[in-house]
Amino acid sequence: MNRFEELYQNLKKEQVQLQRELEQLRDEMKLAGEGREGSPFGKREEEATEASELERNLILQSRLEDALAEVEHAIRKYEAGTYGICDLCGGAIALARLEALPQASLCLECKACQTKNGRNKSVR
Numbered sequence: 356m357n358r359f360e361e362l363y364q365n366l367k368k369e370q371v372q373l374q375r376e377l378e379q380l381r382d383e384m385k386l387a388g389e390g391r392e393g394s395p396f397g398k399r400e401e402e403a404t405e406a407s408e409l410e411r412n413l414i415l416q417s418r419l420e421d422a423l424a425e426v427e428h429a430i431r432k433y434e435a436g437t438y439g440i441c442d443l444c445g446g447a448i449a450l451a452r453l454e455a456l457p458q459a460s461l462c463l464e465c466k467a468c469q470t471k472n473g474r475n476k477s478v479r
């Protein structure tokens with residue numbers, strides 16, 4: 356088994372793990388929603404707590420979805436034979452970087468560039 360294949364196997368495990376966490380979270384949110392419908396006389400404070408918990412769960416959900424999308428992107432790259440190649444410049448991604456972050460799809464230079472540009476764009 357070569358190193359990329361090992362990383363690919365790790366990514367597959369990560370994918371299953373993330374999918375499981377997302378499923379759990381969605382179930383919890385569904386249950387919480389049903390619970391609220393079932394108790395029309397809930398107190399104001401309880402509602403506020405539930406709302407912020409829902410907000411936290413939504414943030415967590417979108418983080419998990421992002422992480423899953425990255426992992427799946429890397430899996431598709433491996434299957435297409437382009438794993439370890441930067442999406443932007445087409446150069447090789449350092450193996451040390453892939454070892455630390457198997458779902459990395461950009462080389463360090465492009466990542467640094469994207470982070471710099473992205474920061475300006477994401478300011479609300």
Ligand SMILES: [Zn+2]
Nearest residue numbers: 441444462465
């Ligand atoms: Zn690059």
